[in-house]
Amino acid sequence: MKAMATLAMAMVMAPTSGVAPAQPVPSTDPVPADVQVLSGTLPGGGRWHAMVSGHWNGTLLVWGRGYEPQAALPDPAPAGLRDTLLARGYALLASDYASGGWSLAQAVPAQRAAIAAFAAQHGAPRRTIAWGASMGSLVTIALAEQTRGGPDRIDGAMALCPSIGGAVGMMNMALDGAFAFRTLQAPGDGIVLTGVADDAANSMRVRDAVKAAMATPQGRARLALAGVLGGMPGWTAPDQPEPRADDADAQAANIAATFAMAVFPPRHDQETRAGGAFSWNTQVSYPRQLALSGRRAFVAKLYAQAGLNLDADLARLDAAPRIPAKPAAVAYMMQHYTPDARPRVPVVSLQAEGDGITSPSLQQAYVDAARPAMVKGLWYRGAGHCRFPPEALLGALSTLEARLDRARWVVPKGPFVAHRPAPMLRPCLRGKPCR
Secondary structure, three states: OHHHHOHHHHEOOOOOOOOOOOOEOOOOOOOOOOOEEEEEEOOOOOEEEEEEOOOOOOEEEEEEOOOOOOOOOOOOOOHHHHHHHHHOOOEEEEEOOOOOOOOHHHHHHHHHHHHHHHHHHHOOOOEEEEEEEOHHHHHHHHHHHHOOOOOOOOOEEEEEOOOOOOHHHHHHHHHHHHHHHHHHOOOOOOOOOOOOOOHHHHHHHHHHHHHHHOOOHHHHHHHHHHHHHOOOOOOOOOOOOOOOOOOHHHHHHHHHHHHHHHHOOOOHHHHHHHOOOOOOOOOOOHHHHHHHHOOHHHHHHHHHHHOOOHHHHHHHHHHOOOOOOOHHHHHHHHHOOOOOOOOOOOEEEEEEEEOOOOOHHHHHHHHHHOOOOOEEEEEEEEEOOOOOOHHHHHHHHHHHHHHHHHOOOOOOOOOEEOOOOOOOOOOOOOOOOOO
16 A cells, blocks of 8 residues: 555656656665566667566566666666555566667667567566556557567557657647747747757756746746647646636646746757757648647737737747758657557557646547547546556556456546547657648
C-alpha cells in the first residue's frame, strides 16, 4: 500500500531540460526477498535490467522511460508501482536505450533486444506488454506498430501521458505557438524557434518574456492565442481545480505556467540527430488554425479585455516570414518516430485532461486515426504531466489485459471520465498528408 500511495509523487512533473519528459524516480527500496534480479549488456552496448516475481504470472511488462539527456541505469518500473506489480506476479524489464536524448533510433531496437535477452536468460513469457510514459510512449507505440513474431514480440501496449500523435506533428504544433508568441509578443527578445544552439538559454529568454506578457492584458491575450495554437489546454496546474469555462484569466494563467516547456521544448538534440530543422509553418493559415481549435471565443474574450484586434494579429501572423523545414530532417523524424496509427497489437492510452506539457490532443488524434478495436483512449480528470494515481495506471493495465483475454474492450470501474479535448491542429501520421 505504501508503494501505491507514493506513485503520484514518483511520476513527477517534467523538468525543463527535456522534450516532453516524464521520469519516474528510481526506486531505492530493497528488492523483495522472493524477487529474482536479472541484467545484462545488449549487442548495441546498452544495458537491460529485470525483476521477476517469485510467483511470476507469465506476463512481462517492458517499461519505456521518457526523455532524459543522458542514458541512466534502467529502472524496470516507476518506483511507486514496482513492488505492487511484483506482488501481483508480473516480471518487469527495461533497457537504458543505449543513449540519452531523443534516442528513438536506439531505443526501439534496444527494447526489442532486451525482451529477447530476457527470454534467453529466464525463459519466454506467456505475454509481453510494452508500456511507457511521455517520449517512452512513442517508443512503446513503435513497438506496437512494428512487432512481429519471434523472441522480441509484444502482445499489447500501454501509453501514458503520451506523445503518440508523433514527433513531427507534435513539434509542428509547438512551432505554431512559438511563432505566434515571438511574432506578436516578443519579436526583439532574442528567442530562437529552430536551429537552437542553446536550449537552456533560449528557455530562459522565453520565461522572461512570458513573465513580462503576464504583466499586461495585451500580453496575456497574445500568450493565450499562442498557447491555443500550440495545443495547450486551459488547465495545467495539478494543485488547482479546473478553471471555469468562462474564466479566461485563470485559463491564461494556467497556460503561462507551463508555456515555456510545452511550446518551446528543447530542439537542439532532435535537430542534431535529424540533420536540421524538421518543423515548418509554410502555408499555415493562422485564422484557420484558431477556428479549427474551437477556442476562438476564449481568445477573443481576452483580446476584447485588452483592447486588441484579434483579426489584425492573425493577419500579422499570416504576413510574417515563415519557417521551412529540411526534407531529410523531416524524413528522419518521420522514421524516429511518427506513428501510422495501425498498431499490430491492442493499445491502451491514458492521458490527463490538463496535461500542460504533452498536449492531450496527441492522444485523441491517435485514437481517432486508429481502428477502435485496436486502440482505447482513457481519460483521467486531473492536471499535470504524468501525475496519475496508482488506481488509474492499474485500471489502464487491467483494461488492456481484459482486451487481450476477451478480444474486446471492457473498461473497469475506476477514475476514468468521458472527455474530448480540442483537436490536434497539426496532425501528421506516416503515410498520410501532414497539415
